[in-house]
Amino acid sequence: MTLEDIKTIGVVGAGTMGQGIAQICAQAGYKTILFDINAQVLEKAQQTTTKNLDKGIARGKLTQAEKEAAISNLTYTGDTLQLSCDVIVEAVVERLEVKQSIFQELASINTPDTILASNTSSIPITQIAASVPNPERVVGMHFFNPAHIMKLVEVISGAATAPATAQVIKDLAEKLGKTAVMAKDSPGFIVNRVARHFYVEGLKLLEEGVADVETIDKLMQASGFKMGPFELMDLIGVDTNYSVTTSMFEAFHYDPKFRPSRIQQQKVDAGHHGRKAGKGFYTYEQ
Structure with a gap:
């Protein structure tokens, strides 16, 4: 997969980080699906996105047309079957078994080419990928809070991560307007x-x-x-x-x-x- 092949991005977890990641993906022109099992969390994420975009307009950072375009790119869902995407970013609780379970389920409804990226801030990518089919497409994509403002993204390769996968995610982060750095797989990574x-x-x-x-x-x-x-x-x-x-x-x-x-x-x-x-x-x- 190349950067040009990415058309749809899924984000799992509509909390603070997931909401921010979905927002910047939508602003960059990607069809973005934000998933959460909690309908109230999804509703709050939608409200927060609108507020963030309105603040951007007030500060002269974007136009009304750009806000509307971003909102039109966003879909909110509680149905995992809708998460058929080119790239999926997981942004849920920092528990290894939860992340592995999510990736195993996502692997079953996507092709082996779908890149599975984790926003984990401390769990080794090698451990997350260990029980996931085609672990070469599992990679770390660690954003910082607030994701729609902070520039840094750490791209972490696990033991099985294909170099091409890490490069595509680095390219994607840069297209999202971020400064991407490659990191080795170690607890806590760099930052x-x-x-x-x-x-x-x-x-x-x-x-x-x-x-x-x-x-x-x-x-x-x-x-x-x-x-x-x-x-x-x-x-x-x-x-x-x-x-x-x-x-x-x-x-x-x-x-x-x-x-x-x-x-x-x-x-x-x-x-x-x-x-x-x-x-x-x-x-x-x-």
């Missing part, structure tokens, strides 16, 4: 492995009572970071961030430097998942 300690060490400071959330964030901003670790966790999703840390802790054989925080676990258990929930380390107006 999350480096950035994990931005969160983990911030949480350790909080656990040890060195400073409070607001102080730590302000100090990091004063050091040149656009956001502090707690603001960023709230934006990404405290639950998502915790899941990635847990995954990397396990993948690195429980190396203490990746130990998840008890404070963060309490936030997750309480449903304080950040901006999307109205409460995380900070409280937000809904």
Whole structure:
């Protein structure tokens, strides 16, 4: 498959990341199918897409005609049988068995040429592809939140990923207006492995009572970071961030430097998942 062969893109999971990925695919002119088993999540994704596009118009980034074209390219569905596509991007929870199950089902309703890309931020692509037919077409395509704004995309090749598959996904990312980098298959890949300690060490400071959330964030901003670790966790999703840390802790054989925080676990258990929930380390107006 080449970039020119890609006409239809499927996105599995209509949460924050899936919605953003589907939006930019539709804006780039691709017929895009956004799937989720939860009708309410699909409805929210549709509303969020409209709001994002309206903001783009207000900022002079796109026209009304471009907004309408993007919306016309989008289809929302709860029926997996509609996911007959050239490329499918999975953007669901960071659990290996869930991702494998999804790809196995998608493989059964698509041709061996369909590229199956995972937006995983920490799980090795080799593990995801291990139980999927034709693993050479399984690849990592890791976007960053918010996907419709952040420029970077990591393209990750597993042990079985064909070089041609990775190249097509790199080309696709660039057509979507992203800066694509090739990464080796390792837990956390490049960005999350480096950035994990931005969160983990911030949480350790909080656990040890060195400073409070607001102080730590302000100090990091004063050091040149656009956001502090707690603001960023709230934006990404405290639950998502915790899941990635847990995954990397396990993948690195429980190396203490990746130990998840008890404070963060309490936030997750309480449903304080950040901006999307109205409460995380900070409280937000809904």
